[in-house]
Amino acid sequence: METDPQLPARLARDLDGSFEALVVAHQRLVFGLALRVVGDRGDAEEVAQDTFERAYHALAGYDAERVAAMRLRPWLARIALNLARNRLRRRPPPSRPLEDGGGQPLAVAAPAAAEPAQVAERHQERALLAELLACLPRGQREAVVLRHVEGLPYAEVAEVLGRPVGTVKTHVHRGVRQLRIELEAREARKERTP
Amino acid sequence: MTNHLDDHPDGGWRRLAEGLQGLSADPPATLRPAVLERVGLADVCWTVDGPAGPLLVASNGRGISATAPGGDQDRFAERFRARFGRPLRPLDRPPARLAVQVERLLGGGRAGRPPRYDLRGTSPFEQAVLAKAQEIPRGQVRPYAWVAGELGRPAAVRAVGAALGRNPVPVLIPCHRVVGSDGRLTGYAWGVPYKRTLLAAEGADPDELELLGRRGTRFFGSDTTRIYCYPTCRHARRVTGPHLQRFAGAAEAAAAGYRPCRVCRPPALAG
Numbered sequence: 001m002e003t004d005p006q007l008p009a010r011l012a013r014d015l016d017g018s019f020e021a022l023v024v025a026h027q028r029l030v031f032g033l034a035l036r037v038v039g040d041r042g043d044a045e046e047v048a049q050d051t052f053e054r055a056y057h058a059l060a061g062y063d064a065e066r067v068a069a070m071r072l073r074p075w076l077a078r079i080a081l082n083l084a085r086n087r088l089r090r091r092p093p094p095s096r097p098l099e100d101g102g103g104q105p106l107a108v109a110a111p112a113a114a115e116p117a118q119v120a121e122r123h124q125e126r127a128l129l130a131e132l133l134a135c136l137p138r139g140q141r142e143a144v145v146l147r148h149v150e151g152l153p154y155a156e157v158a159e160v161l162g163r164p165v166g167t168v169k170t171h172v173h174r175g176v177r178q179l180r181i182e183l184e185a186r187e188a189r190k191e192r193t194p
Numbered sequence: 195m196t197n198h199l200d201d202h203p204d205g206g207w208r209r210l211a212e213g214l215q216g217l218s219a220d221p222p223a224t225l226r227p228a229v230l231e232r233v234g235l236a237d238v239c240w241t242v243d244g245p246a247g248p249l250l251v252a253s254n255g256r257g258i259s260a261t262a263p264g265g266d267q268d269r270f271a272e273r274f275r276a277r278f279g280r281p282l283r284p285l286d287r288p289p290a291r292l293a294v295q296v297e298r299l300l301g302g303g304r305a306g307r308p309p310r311y312d313l314r315g316t317s318p319f320e321q322a323v324l325a326k327a328q329e330i331p332r333g334q335v336r337p338y339a340w341v342a343g344e345l346g347r348p349a350a351v352r353a354v355g356a357a358l359g360r361n362p363v364p365v366l367i368p369c370h371r372v373v374g375s376d377g378r379l380t381g382y383a384w385g386v387p388y389k390r391t392l393l394a395a396e397g398a399d400p401d402e403l404e405l406l407g408r409r410g411t412r413f414f415g416s417d418t419t420r421i422y423c424y425p426t427c428r429h430a431r432r433v434t435g436p437h438l439q440r441f442a443g444a445a446e447a448a449a450a451g452y453r454p455c456r457v458c459r460p461p462a463l464a465g
Binding site: 048 | 217
């Protein structure tokens with residue numbers, strides 16, 4: 001499931017010459033995952049930098065055979081997840097209001113005044129969904145992010161989280177069900193109060 | 195990409211799945227260069243006040259990788275890429291920790307940790323030569339032959355000169371403190387006048403050193419301690435006029451019953 005199936009072999013042959021390709025191929029996953037765990041773009045960028053730095057030094061230390069056989073995506077996601085969890089543990093948890101009122105813990109661009117209503121609505125939906133996702137229990141949230149935000153297959157999600165595929169599927173299903181319940185509750189409320 | 199919609203194939207799920215996919219975030223444009231700079235596959239460039247005018251410094255996560263006389267950043271970037279094969283990105287503000295270490299080093303203070311250097315691309319011998327050059331105190335000089343002797347390769351004087359000429363971080367690693375045995379400044383990558391300015395700024399007197407050399411003086415001795423030193427050694431400079439002896443070589447000093455200084459370590463015999 002590598003984006004570039006030749007990349008591990010190239011890294012094994014020439015780490016310095018191929019490392020940038022690894023960053024380009026996986027920065028979206030690494031940053032996106034970090035963002036959904038730590039909730040702040042600045043922190044997420046630092047986690048992403050740390051992730052790739054660790055990866056570089058680890059790859060430099062492994063022998064070529066080991067590097068050539070690596071599955072980079074789940075490996076990187078696992079490093080990123082661990083570093084993001086550590087960072088979260090080191091600072092007090094931000095208050096995450098369930099209602100999308102005052103607080104804006106997730107960086108979402110505020111809709112500009114001139115924005116068409118449709119775009120503004122999409123921004124709002126995005127912010128709401130990010131907020132609801134942030135409120136899920138950690139296990140469910142991480143599983144849903146890996147599976148449905150970052151699009152990893154279940155086998156890789158299980159590898160990243162270090163859990164059996166069955167457990168991971170249960171977490172994803174429960175998380176998704178919770179999100180749907182919350183969303184539907186909001187829709188219903190909106191219809192009641194025009 | 196797998197089709198996530200199979201999981202719960204109904205309309206409400208479809209909207210939710212699209213919403214979740216939409217949460218995938220674009221990484222900031224600064225991420226890639228920052229990573230490459232941290233692992234040493236790209237460098238940043240900044241300017242400090244050097245002893246002989248502004249100094250351009252290149253660095254990455256491994257340490258300081260190059261220096262150049264101040265001014266033309268574009269030219270520096272071009273030459274840097276030609277030598278190291280890496281891009282150089284100008285910074286408005288120097289990296290805080292390195293800048294403090296460099297200022298302290300150039301200020302002549304002894305306190306604090308010297309900056310780390312990224313000397314990939316130099317050979318073990320070259321690294322040994324550069325390490326030896328860093329042992330020469332500010333305001334002092336040693337001959338090429340001294341470096342070669344200290345490394346246990348007394349015949350490798352020319353190789354020492356070549357290694358110093360390839361110093362990627364002149365000024366910070368003080369290859370300018372290595373001179374000819376006769377006190378002449380000989381070569382310098384940025385030109386001998388630059389070397390002269392640097393030495394003068396550090397408190398060595400290059401004109402006087404050259405004059406001494408022309409007159410055949412290699413070492414100073416003290417007739418009270420009966421120890422001989424390189425002329426710029428701090429012990430030699432403490433010797434007062436009437437007690438100062440001049441020697442043209444180690445053999446002459448030895449014949450007069452003098453022993454070499456344990457601090458500046460001049461050769462014990464022929465020299």
